[in-house]
Amino acid sequence: MTADPNSPDVEPIPPGAPSPGRAVLDAHLVVDRGTFRLDLPLTIRPGEVVALLGPNGAGKTTALRALAGLLPLTDGHLSLAGRHLDHPGRRIWTPTEQRPIGVVFQDYLLFPHLTALDNVAFGPRRQGLDRQRARQRAADWLVRVGLADHARRKPRQLSGGQAQRVALARALAVDPALLLLDEPLAALDARTRLDTRARLQHHLAGHAGATLLVTHDPIDAVVLADRLVIIEHGQVVQEGDVATVTAQPRTDYVARLVGLNLYRGHADGHLVLITDGFTLVTNDRQHGDVFVAFAPSAVALHPHRPEGSPRNTWPATVAGVQRHGDNLRVQLDGRVTVAADITPAAAAHLRLTPGQTLWVAVKAAETRVYPAAAAATNAGVG
Amino acid sequence: MPQPDKVAVAPARSAPSPRSRRTGQVPVALLLPAAIGLLFLLLPLAGLLIRTPWSTLPQRLTEPGVLTALRLSVQAATLATLLCLVLGVPLAWLLARVDFPGRRLVRALVTVPLVLPPVVGGVALLLVFGRRGILGGWLDSTFGVTLPFTTAGVVLAEAFVAMPFLVIAVEGALRGADVRYEEAAATLGAGRWTTFTHVTLPLVAPGIAAGAVLCWARALGEFGATITFAGNFPGRTQTMPLAVYLALETDLEAAIVLSLVLLTVSVVILASLRDRWLGSS
Structure with missing residues (x-):
């Protein structure tokens, strides 16, 4: 069952509540790093786009790295598509390469020695497809992001907006249960950002899995997300649909964010x-x-x-x-x-x-x- | 909700470019030793060129002894470099990427052959791989393999001396490479081995190439460990540097010609590494 990502009245799931069976991501991320502690309950339903907003140092990147398996949880749990991926209390740990995820990094991290096509084919190859089928799937994805004629280019020959689209295609080509976007528009100039944001919105609407968008830009969050989760100092300070959060901010940070x-x-x-x-x-x-x-x-x-x-x-x-x-x-x-x-x-x-x-x-x-x-x-x- | 722009204007850049340097009088106290130092480095090389018997050079170069020594040197240095690549790249990866206890000590130990007198290295190799050595005796009795005073021994001696050059160069390249590419590969389902072969190696390929060239050059010029461990048998273990040393006692012109060949190889290697190691200015 897939929730309509365009539906404006998506019911927020209360944090920490027992997850309904339809949540594809069910997590309580706890990461202790000495003086800093992230404590973030997070559930995302299929097709839902959740924006994780917060000031610098709030723990957004820590949360993303914990979800991706680049950082182990110190407590709590993380299950995705019915699989327990990280549960320190039960000594369960799944390394990054075995998680059904796709990540668009802030500066994309396209492999500089591979063409756009082979960058996108990298994930399908690792899933066991042979070279030809992996390239076919990659070519299909490049068509979808409108870069079919850039397949043979190396990343350094792509503009910022094009590189972002290749990175998105690369992350989606593995058909991830959870798509993680780390400030996906931050590296773009204002004009490119507008166009890329609209394209990104289109692709996120077509993504059947869960999406977590990590950003500090309220416009990205409002345009792209169904639900906002706002964290400060590693804690959730406000959570809800866009209309509620923008109309009724509950912290100074959120108020400044929405200009009130x-x-x-x-x-x-x-x-x-x-x-x-x-x-x-x-x-x-x-x-x-x-x-x-x-x-x-x-x-x-x-x-x-x-x-x-x-x-x-x-x-x-x-x-x-x-x-x-x-x-x-x-x-x-x-x-x-x-x-x-x-x-x-x-x-x-x-x-x-x-x-x-x-x-x-x-x-x-x-x-x-x-x-x-x-x-x-x-x-x-x- | 547009973010407010700051009205403040960045201060105009009026400071002089940091590239411009102070010009004017160079103190003689610095200029004189600098000039002498330069002469000291260049004069011996010039002497080699001046004393080279240019008229008989073609015949000299094609003498069987010279060609044999040259072929053996190139073969041994190339095999030693391959050995260093097979063993040294994984070692460099371990030092750069895996945080194991005693890593600093291991890194220090790897560089020991850099400062160790090569003759000492040769003696040490004899003690281990010699026919009565710790491993050599076992190799001899079990497999009938004898390393000292063979071409394989030359390769081993050269690899021992040259490997630190490769390990240090590759480890530096690995440390300079962005590990986030490896994280990106992991998010796409690549395990550590696939990530190493498909992402890490291509990213540090220029560093590996530079390290291999340095390693090859060091192996080609190796003398002390080779003559100690492998001896000086023409056609089997007599490499170019050994031939130069031997010729010095019997035929000075032959020694000069052989030296000229090694000098040429060195200059070519230096030129090929120019962009990487000396910068381009």
Whole structure:
């Protein structure tokens, strides 16, 4: 049974829950490396694309290497397509070459001495196909990724986007139960990335096995994945479908990733106490521990204390200014830090300089409030 | 959700190129010893060329003794290099890729023949492979194989002296090669042996070739271990360096001609390795 990878309402499987029989990957990855510990429950269903997102050093690469068998688990378990591959508690270990996986590495690692065709044929050859059949299968895959006329080229004669497609074909040619993609678009320039991302999406939709996409780029994750798993410091901080995670971030990292201001506080009706003496007024009514989120574009900046409608106003100092699309993103310090998006015209009017004091205004109607204890993730704002 | 771009502009590069060097007066205290040092290295070679009997060179080169010694030298050096490849490449792989206890000690031991006087190496080989040696006696009584004072003995002596050159070159190449290619091969289902033959070897092939050339050159010039272990029998164990030494006592011109041949071979090898070892500037 194959889940529709394009279905927007894929139900997230709660972490650590007993896996339903249809999960092709059922793992609890625990890797201890002295000061760092990865503790990641992960299940993926056939056809599902899960993005593993996180800042540098969060443990994404460690998780990928553990799944690939390039790094042994110190605890937990890993089973794939019904086979136990790594289970330290039961002394089960399967070396990389015996795992039904395919990996697209960040810099592709195409064998430089082999042609594109022989790179793709490498896996099928190891599966026992003779040279001719392996090459036939490789040629079919090169047709699928649109590189049939590049079969005889060596990797150094391929562009970055072409090399990425050969690497994808090489990984898929072994028909893996689990496809692992390590920052598959990171090495490409912006223009190539757009095109390659669209092609990758097409191929992932056609892949019957499970796919894990390791990335730090939220766009890749949102475009390519059915479900996001976000880790920080080796722990899952948030997990869910794209719409939920982007609308209701639960950590500063996720909020920055999706471009929202995020605060944790205690709600009492329309009032949310953020820190000692600092309160936000919201339209939503909540009680108890909550998150308050609003977009930088919902933040207005004024040279003097604004009169009238905005319910939330406070003084803040300009900490930095960055270009953000056509607008400018202003970072402000004060009783809480906040990001505001303003037009260049508005910035000129305000004569922005670092250290300048301005008044921040946020309408209550622009805020979103949601319970901090919901959905049972072990989230916390650092 | 576009990532915000930094507005800040990278500082303009105005610093002088790091390649430009200080020019001007070279101190005599450095220039003089440098020039003498260069002369010291080149004069003997020039002397060899000056004293070469160019007019009789063709006849000299085709003398039976010269050709025999040359053929034996090339054959023995080539066999020794093959032996070093068969044994040395796996040894280099072990040193570069497998973390076993005592690896540092093993690496140090491998380089011993580099610094050991070749005559000592020859004596050591005699003690082990001689007819009354630790292994030689057994080889002699069990298989009737005698190594000392045979062509096989020449190959063995040359391989003993030359193998460290190969092992060091190949180990360096293996350490420089990206192990992630081997990981990629593993994810595609290749075991360690297949990975070694299909991925690792092709990746380090230039390093192996360079190591083999160095190894061959060292074997070709081997003297001390060969004369100690294999003796000096024309046609059987008398290689070019041995022939040069012998000719020196009887026929100086023959010694010069033989030396010229070895010098030519050395220069050709140096030229073939130029890009790899001396850089191209």
